[in-house]
Amino acid sequence: MRGRGLKIRMPSIGNDLVKQDFSPPNMDDIQRWMAAAFDLATEALENGEVPVGCLMVYRNEVLGKGGNEVNDTKNATRHAEMVAFDHVVEWCCSRDLNLNQVCAQTTLYVTVEPCIMCSSALRLLNIPLIVYGCRNERFGGCGSVLSIASDDELLTGSSFKCISGYQAEEAVEMLKRFYKQENPNAPKCKVRKV
Numbered sequence: 353m354r355g356r357g358l359k360i361r362m363p364s365i366g367n368d369l370v371k372q373d374f375s376p377p378n379m380d381d382i383q384r385w386m387a388a389a390f391d392l393a394t395e396a397l398e399n400g401e402v403p404v405g406c407l408m409v410y411r412n413e414v415l416g417k418g419g420n421e422v423n424d425t426k427n428a429t430r431h432a433e434m435v436a437f438d439h440v441v442e443w444c445c446s447r448d449l450n451l452n453q454v455c456a457q458t459t460l461y462v463t464v465e466p467c468i469m470c471s472s473a474l475r476l477l478n479i480p481l482i483v484y485g486c487r488n489e490r491f492g493g494c495g496s497v498l499s500i501a502s503d504d505e506l507l508t509g510s511s512f513k514c515i516s517g518y519q520a521e522e523a524v525e526m527l528k529r530f531y532k533q534e535n536p537n538a539p540k541c542k543v544r545k546v
């Protein structure tokens with residue numbers, strides 16, 4: 353499995369990241385955390401959810417993790433990232449730590465490019481770096497539809513860097529499997545004739 357489907361574009365880690373006392377992950381870190389994110393995506397798929405999984409890692413500690421929970425909660429905003437964000441907020445509150453300072457040293461690992469909504473939240477939280485699998489052609493906020501991640505004109509939060517393409521084929525395969533099956537929660541408004 354190791355190294356399979358690896359087509360990764362590593363960004364140059366700019367001075368801004370170094371200034372924040374942020375140590376970027378190495379290849380072993382990326383493999384370890386992305387494997388865990390893919391496990392969460394598999395779990396989501398088995399639960400009838402869009403197969404996206406993610407982890408938020410701060411100084412080698414997982415502060416938050418999640419899979420997509422939209423169908424289970426009947427709440428369209430419960431993307432994997434949002435589930436993980438809530439854990440990070442709780443973690444910071446229980447230790448009386450500043451959320452933005454912790455986030456400034458946190459990396460998000462996610463199987464699919466964050467959507468526009470989640471990319472905006474990542475900016476507001478001050479996350480410096482994300483690692484993701486495949487592109488999100490429908491809703492991607494890191495270049496596919498909009499470039500929320502890198503847009504210097506945006507006045508909200510701070511831009512973040514992306515390492516993209518990790519096990520992208522596998523992530524796409526999972527999405528295809530999900531969209532091929534009937535979504536039991538989709539509104540039944542069309543009569544299909546075979």
Ligand SMILES: [Zn+2]
Nearest residue numbers: 431466467470
């Ligand atoms: Zn999202």
